[in-house]
Amino acid sequence: MASSSSSSYGIEQLQKECYYEWMSLQAKHIVDLKEALIRQRSNAYNHHKLEELVGKIVNDFQSYAKRRSELTDKSCSSYFAPSWNSSLENGLLWMGGCRPSSFVRVIYALCGSCAEAHLSRYLLQIDENIDDGHDGDSSMSDLTATQLEKINDLHVKVIREEDKLTKKYANFQEDVADMPIAVTAFWRDSVEADVAVEDALDKHEECMGVLMADADKVRVETLRRIVEVLTPVQAAEFLLSGKRLHMSLHEWGRAREERRYGCVHVGMQQQGEPEPESQRDRTLIDM
């Protein structure tokens, strides 16, 4: 039992480290993407190099998913409501991560926002020659009808895959209310778990681990397919927005909790957590 305890303790630590390493890498991705987009606009960066960066970032996500999957051994539950997340983020979790369909929603949102920004800038410039602060070089409003159709097909497919995994998850959850767990709880007057219960709970966590790995596969695959449909510039903007959304939600969720419960002083960083983009990288604000 002692050796099992210490190895599980190690796994929980490793899970947390793995997450913070990923957050740091994402902070670096944001900087790299912003620099690449600025250079590309001034023609100092060619499409091929941008494509390479996009490919590398998608591969990094795949490596992160692989690493997580290696760390789920009999200790997967913590991924379904991690202690390193705020309640806001945990309420948004689907199978230990974001919904793959939300990647597609980010494209739709950006697409609409860019078209709106273009239009309002056009109108403002005609009327008063006012700069509204957006640089307007986003290429998301230039998505072609063919691209949008492909993205839409992908959205439908991804939702179908999500539903399939959601159903499996529901079944695993329901199974806990079956033999031997429910029956042991009923027949035995003690609240101590016996070997049959511990085995069933281990098996349950293993199944959840497999499910999370399957969900990670859908997440990686969706990202890869989206990037294939987009031009390198669009793909870089899409990845930038996804990463900013992830980092922002982490910060916003934490800030809301700090204000609510006063559990962490505002601005205090958790150990190993990357510094927020705004404090680290003010020079690149006007991407």
Add this chain to the structure above:
Amino acid sequence: MASSSSSSYGIEQLQKECYYEWMSLQAKHIVDLKEALIRQRSNAYNHHKLEELVGKIVNDFQSYAKRRSELTDKSCSSYFAPSWNSSLENGLLWMGGCRPSSFVRVIYALCGSCAEAHLSRYLLQIDENIDDGHDGDSSMSDLTATQLEKINDLHVKVIREEDKLTKKYANFQEDVADMPIAVTAFWRDSVEADVAVEDALDKHEECMGVLMADADKVRVETLRRIVEVLTPVQAAEFLLSGKRLHMSLHEWGRAREERRYGCVHVGMQQQGEPEPESQRDRTLIDM
């Protein structure tokens, strides 16, 4: 902002207290149900009294749901992965509670287990006149075909209602990757949330609160319908098993985490947490 912070802090405290009060009440329900079932077997308790107890317990669950719903005001996220739960329990959560369909699964599990226990006792008694430790008076194996058919119909209906709410939940989660949240994250280089984002996140938490209240309604309604189909003795046994399952999972999840991470000493109780049944109530072990 200060008054909002302090009232939110109050809400989080109240949510936790509300949970521990419910756990204590459930511990009392277990004792009451066990006593009632023992008396009923010795004919010291009539069916009408048992029916009253069952009705009271279902009403207590409804009051708990109502109280929770009152405590979700702009602070609902914490219910989707509460800090007072173990990872195991949070991995089993559906809309801040158990799946209503798992109530039905408990009946099926007990039904199968009771039939099995009857058979094995019958065989053992024929062969060697051995007592296997079960008292064998469970009435779950006496469910009639009509009762099983009604339970089965209810199961199908409950799964349909669960699916409907799960879809709504998915939509709310996806909406976060839309305007204004995703777009603000993309356009603004700062990780600080603006008023539009804070409003959208407040709105998001309100929607999640409404969803949890709807899920609670399904949970209460399912419990009520099940109890209507069962005889008072069967209903008492069903409620007893459901409550024991809940209390046991809470203990087992905590014990697994203690062994894994060593974060709490074995046997140490959280503030306000009811004592486990086994330590409190050894006299009733042979119900």
